[in-house]
Amino acid sequence: MPYRALNGLLVVAGLVLALVLVVLGADLALAARTGPRWKRRLVAAGLGLLASLGLLSAGCQSAESTNPAPSTAAPATGQSLAETPQWKHLAATWTEAEEVASGRRGPYPFDEAGQKKLLADLATVGTDIDALAKAGQLNDAEAGLLREDLKRLVAGVEAKRPTEMRMATCYEPMMMQPAHDSLARLEARLPLLESLAMDEKIHPDAVRKVLTTIEADVAYLDAEEHLNEFPPKDRPAAEKTRDAARAALDRVKARLAAPPAAPDKLASSKDWAVVIHYWQTVTPLAESGLGTEKQREDAAKCLAAATEAIKRLTDASELSEGESGLLLTQAQCLQEDMYRNPPTDSFIACYDIAISPPQQQSLDRLSARLPLLKKMLEAGKLHPAVIEKILPPIEADLKQLPYLPENYPAEMREVAAVRAEVEQVLTDLKKAVDGTK
Amino acid sequence: MIRPRRHESLVFEVTQRCNHACLHCYNAWKNAAPYPPTRELSTADTLAMLGKVLDESSARLISLSGGEPLLRADVYEIIDFLLERGTTVNLITNGSLLTDKAIARLIPDKISVFELPLLSIDRAVHDRMSGSAGAFDRMTMALASLKAARQRVVAVFVATRLNLPQWRETAELAFALGADGIMFNRFNPGGEGARHVAELQASPAELQAALDAAEEFSRTYDFPISCSIAMPPCLFDTARYERLTFGFCAAGTKRAYYTIDPAGRLRPCNHSPTILGNVREANFWDLIDGPAARDFVAARPEFCTGCRIEAACQGCCKAAAEACLGSPHNLDPFLSANAARAVKVR
Numbered sequence: 001m002p003y004r005a006l007n008g009l010l011v012v013a014g015l016v017l018a019l020v021l022v023v024l025g026a027d028l029a030l031a032a033r034t035g036p037r038w039k040r041r042l043v044a045a046g047l048g049l050l051a052s053l054g055l056l057s058a059g060c061q062s063a064e065s066t067n068p069a070p071s072t073a074a075p076a077t078g079q080s081l082a083e084t085p086q087w088k089h090l091a092a093t094w095t096e097a098e099e100v101a102s103g104r105r106g107p108y109p110f111d112e113a114g115q116k117k118l119l120a121d122l123a124t125v126g127t128d129i130d131a132l133a134k135a136g137q138l139n140d141a142e143a144g145l146l147r148e149d150l151k152r153l154v155a156g157v158e159a160k161r162p163t164e165m166r167m168a169t170c171y172e173p174m175m176m177q178p179a180h181d182s183l184a185r186l187e188a189r190l191p192l193l194e195s196l197a198m199d200e201k202i203h204p205d206a207v208r209k210v211l212t213t214i215e216a217d218v219a220y221l222d223a224e225e226h227l228n229e230f231p232p233k234d235r236p237a238a239e240k241t242r243d244a245a246r247a248a249l250d251r252v253k254a255r256l257a258a259p260p261a262a263p264d265k266l267a268s269s270k271d272w273a274v275v276i277h278y279w280q281t282v283t284p285l286a287e288s289g290l291g292t293e294k295q296r297e298d299a300a301k302c303l304a305a306a307t308e309a310i311k312r313l314t315d316a317s318e319l320s321e322g323e324s325g326l327l328l329t330q331a332q333c334l335q336e337d338m339y340r341n342p343p344t345d346s347f348i349a350c351y352d353i354a355i356s357p358p359q360q361q362s363l364d365r366l367s368a369r370l371p372l373l374k375k376m377l378e379a380g381k382l383h384p385a386v387i388e389k390i391l392p393p394i395e396a397d398l399k400q401l402p403y404l405p406e407n408y409p410a411e412m413r414e415v416a417a418v419r420a421e422v423e424q425v426l427t428d429l430k431k432a433v434d435g436t437k
Numbered sequence: 438m439i440r441p442r443r444h445e446s447l448v449f450e451v452t453q454r455c456n457h458a459c460l461h462c463y464n465a466w467k468n469a470a471p472y473p474p475t476r477e478l479s480t481a482d483t484l485a486m487l488g489k490v491l492d493e494s495s496a497r498l499i500s501l502s503g504g505e506p507l508l509r510a511d512v513y514e515i516i517d518f519l520l521e522r523g524t525t526v527n528l529i530t531n532g533s534l535l536t537d538k539a540i541a542r543l544i545p546d547k548i549s550v551f552e553l554p555l556l557s558i559d560r561a562v563h564d565r566m567s568g569s570a571g572a573f574d575r576m577t578m579a580l581a582s583l584k585a586a587r588q589r590v591v592a593v594f595v596a597t598r599l600n601l602p603q604w605r606e607t608a609e610l611a612f613a614l615g616a617d618g619i620m621f622n623r624f625n626p627g628g629e630g631a632r633h634v635a636e637l638q639a640s641p642a643e644l645q646a647a648l649d650a651a652e653e654f655s656r657t658y659d660f661p662i663s664c665s666i667a668m669p670p671c672l673f674d675t676a677r678y679e680r681l682t683f684g685f686c687a688a689g690t691k692r693a694y695y696t697i698d699p700a701g702r703l704r705p706c707n708h709s710p711t712i713l714g715n716v717r718e719a720n721f722w723d724l725i726d727g728p729a730a731r732d733f734v735a736a737r738p739e740f741c742t743g744c745r746i747e748a749a750c751q752g753c754c755k756a757a758a759e760a761c762l763g764s765p766h767n768l769d770p771f772l773s774a775n776a777a778r779a780v781k782v783r
Contacts (some may be wrong), residue, residue: 158443188658192613201558201610203574209581210614 016048019145058145081137086128090146094153095119101156114164123301147346186217187241190248197252198434204256211249214358218245266318267385271309277390278331286337303335306346309354322376326369330390362397369394373425380433391426398422442722445697446498448696448707449487451506451515452477455725457531458568459554460633461595464504464700465710467628468760472710477699484518485702486717491522493721498549498634500527500694507534514544517724525549532579533572540579544586550618551583555592556599558607566599584615592616597624597637597648608662609655618661621651621681624665626770627708627760634770638737641775643671648678655680669753669772670746671779694724699747705733708756709765737766740772744781 021043081087097118110118126147133143163234193214196205219228221242230238266272282299285291291299307328314324372395376382401415454468454525466472473760478486490496499519507513507530517527528543532553553576557563561571581612583590583630592611594604604621611779619780623644625635639647655662656679670677675683687693688705697709701717704710711733712726724730738752752758753769761770773780 183661189613189615191611196558196610198615202577202614206574206577206581206614209585212585213587213615307512 005260014042014357016040016046018046024209032383061210071362077425083131084135084137086131089121089136090125090128090132093118093125097122097124097153097157100160101153103160108163109160110162115157115160115162118157119154123151125150128344180361186214190214190245194248194252197255197316198243207252211252214249218242218249221245226390254310254431255434258434265315266383269313271313271317272319272385273329274304274309278302279334282331282334282338286334289341290344291338296338296343299335299338306331319383320376320379322372322374322379323383325372326376326390327386329365329368329372330393333393336361363415363418364398366397366401367393370421370425373429377425377432382429390430393420394426398426443495443497443691443692444695444725445496445691447490447494447496448500448502448694449515449616450696450698450707451501451504451658452504452509452699453505453511455531456506456508456533456569457505457533458629460566460568460599460629461637462596462629463627463708463757463760465628465704465760466707467563467708469631470710473700473702473712473733475698475702477509478586480514482717483511483515483699484696487515487518488522490697490716490721491519491759493716494608495522497753498525498527500552502529502530502696505531507539513539516543516547518572520547520594520717526610527552530573531567532576533568533569535579535582537582540582540588540656544588546588548588550617551588551590551680553580553583553590555594555607555611555619557603558610559600559603560602562600566595566623570680580614580616589753590616591620591624593620594665595622595624596639596644598639598643599637601643601647605650605654608651610749612658619662619664620663621647622664622666623668624690625708625754625757626649627757631761637767638771638774641778644668645673648675648681650674650763652680655687667750667753667769669779670742670750670768671781672772672775685749686754686756688751688755701769709733709759710756711759712766712783717736733765738766738768738772740768740779748764 033405082091099105100118129143129150132138133140138146179376193210196202197204221238227235227238249421278299281302285295285299310319310324310327310331313319314321319327369390398419401419439717453464455462455464456760466475474478476559477483487499490662501512501516503509505527507517511769516526520675526548527546527550529552535551535553545646550750555563555576556566558574560573564570564574567573567576580590580592593612594600594607594611600607608619626638630637637739651662651664654660661682662680663682663684667685668683670676673749675681694706695713696709697716698704701715703713703716703721705713705714711729713727718725733755734754736752737747738758741747741750741764744750754766755769757771758767758769758773759765762773767773768776
């Protein structure tokens with residue numbers, strides 16, 4: 001405790017002395033290096049406190065800042081090495097150059113004049129070493145080592161740019177930190193990459209290449225020893241980022257694995273317009289189940305035309321067999337829905353039309369569509385326009401299934417099996433459609 | 438203690454041939470004023486020429502440029518030679534020839550930084566500016582492959598009227614692909630670009646808005662963005678950007694990027710058409726201390742007289758003035774077109 005109190009007193013006294021020296025206009029850095037030991041210690045302590053309070057900084061070195069002047073006189077015999085003017089000059093210049101070369105004074109540690117001055121000082125340090133070696137103050141090995149280290153310092157000082165050069169980088173690649181993918185950067189990159197991949201802004205092969213680097217990062221973070229490199233407080237965030245990265249990777253990979261988008265010629269073709277016309281004509285009639293004889297006749301004509309159009313599109317390879325099969329099935333379903341009630345303008349008795357329960361109709365339809373859906377997926381050619389047409393009624397039929405009576409276990413098993421298969425195919429289809437948009 | 442005089446960095450135009458036809462290309466041999474016919478030296482002569490200039494200049498960094506440097510079959514020998522000489526090598530390429538096989542010949546770490554153009558997130562715009570169909574896909578693939586090989590890559594965005602609307606998204610693309618930074622270079626007329634000024638040159642207001650977006654992007658993603666082509670402080674309030682770094686002309690300083698063409702002719706920079714002499718025939722220092730170089734360094738447009746930062750700024754890009762208006766003493770054409778809005782720094 002008394003020792004701490006003594007240190008505290010020393011710092012306070014140093015601060016007072018430093019302030020007095022400032023008031024007197026003295027050079028604090030020089031005062032910390034010269035004079036009696038007690039004074040150097042006090043000033044150094046005061047400077048330390050000022051620096052720790054942020055009131056003092058190394059700042060940019062300019063030509064005005066001085067190291068002890070180099071001495072041309074030979075070191076006196078009997079003088080200790082530390083007391084020779086050559087060593088004092090060497091030590092002061094060395095400290096400054098070391099700070100500059102190490103980067104502790106930042107990327108622009110001096111102005112041009114300051115750099116020139118420091119390099120000139122370093123040049124005379126070579127002379128200092130020669131003089132000290134000649135006087136026997138340094139042996140050959142010491143002098144040799146110092147000369148070698150001096151070369152390193154000179155190169156380090158030369159490599160630093162003066163403040164005037166802060167902006168002189170035209171065309172030259174920027175100075176930057178070594179490449180590394182920090183966790184934060186990985187976290188930020190992935191959503192962008194995912195979005196670019198989903199939008200097909202970049203070629204899938206390029207995305208695959210990028211994924212290899214991200215996979216490597218994720219694999220790195222899988223290893224316990226690497227996770228242990230994080231401070232305990234940062235580890236949960238690292239794990240969270242890794243898991244998010246893995247999930248995003250899976251999504252992007254699924255997107256890349258989806259069948260390629262089909263050309264967009266279909267949507268603008270005349271035959272497709274015929275198909276659309278049928279859908280637009282029949283859908284309201286099918287939904288309501290109400291229609292006149294004339295409307296039903298027109299719908300039948302539309303269906304014939306649409307059927308021919310679908311066949312032509314299939315022959316021209318604009319539609320896959322799976323797609324055309326589903327469209328024809330769906331067109332037939334719409335037609336049947338339209339006929340589920342008697343025409344609104346006739347007097348046919350209600351019992352003339354035998355209608356199976358809606359749930360059974362849904363099951364039958366789904367069972368009929370399932371092989372076609374699978375075939376379509378396997379064909380690997382998907383048109384969003386087609387998918388948009390066929391998906392809603394399938395989903396509507398799926399909703400009907402839970403209402404089958406529970407006292408028919410065999411039927412329920414069949415329903416469950418069909419539902420599972422259809423739902424799986426629908427999921428795959430939706431992924432594929434998302435990818436083609 | 439005697440230390441050899443040293444010049445930090447040089448640009449070597451490996452070849453004048455190119456497989457792209459960029460609208461904004463500034464190559465000096467595409468200027469309206471004629472450039473001497475240039476025959477590529479043999480491999481042996483090229484290495485001898487580079488060896489001589491390295492001996493004389495003690496340069497520590499060489500940026501290989503072109504044309505498209507990878508079109509030259511002996512470029513790998515040139516790179517190996519430079520590395521043996523202890524030189525750091527940067528490669529400025531359009532990326533079209535950076536196949537996996539080519540990259541395998543450049544790793545590990547033969548190239549310090551790869552500079553690749555990323556002109557737009559829109560394929561059509563990138564391909565149009567590059568004058569080459571499929572350039573976008575080849576470049577993005579090259580960038581991704583380089584990052585997969587753990588190389589350092591800087592994407593270069595040349596800001597024009599055509600691609601500025603997509604600047605933010607293009608920066609996102611560069612970041613997502615793993616680029617280590619972006620150079621946001623305003624279109625600087627010269628060479629082929631001088632023929633497309635009306636089509637390409639953006640206004641100061643458009644560029645300032647892009648700088649605002651760049652600052653925000655750099656802050657959001659902690660992503661380095663440098664504006665290498667000088668943005669004249671009399672037109673742009675550069676002081677308000679904390680994250681962006683701005684380049685000024687380095688002519689006359691240790692970091693001036695003296696440029697050597699495939700025949701050994703030395704120029705003050707890669708944008709300038711001034712030929713200082715041939716490094717095969719003359720000493721490097723004699724050329725850069727010679728009258729032509731001194732005139733280039735000293736050139737200041739009259740417009741800049743009285744500006745406080747005239748010495749540091751050097752009148753924006755004197756090479757562009759030279760390429761478009763015939764003399765480095767003229768005013769940078771971009772500054773000239775917007776002189777009425779310029780506010781001198783007092």
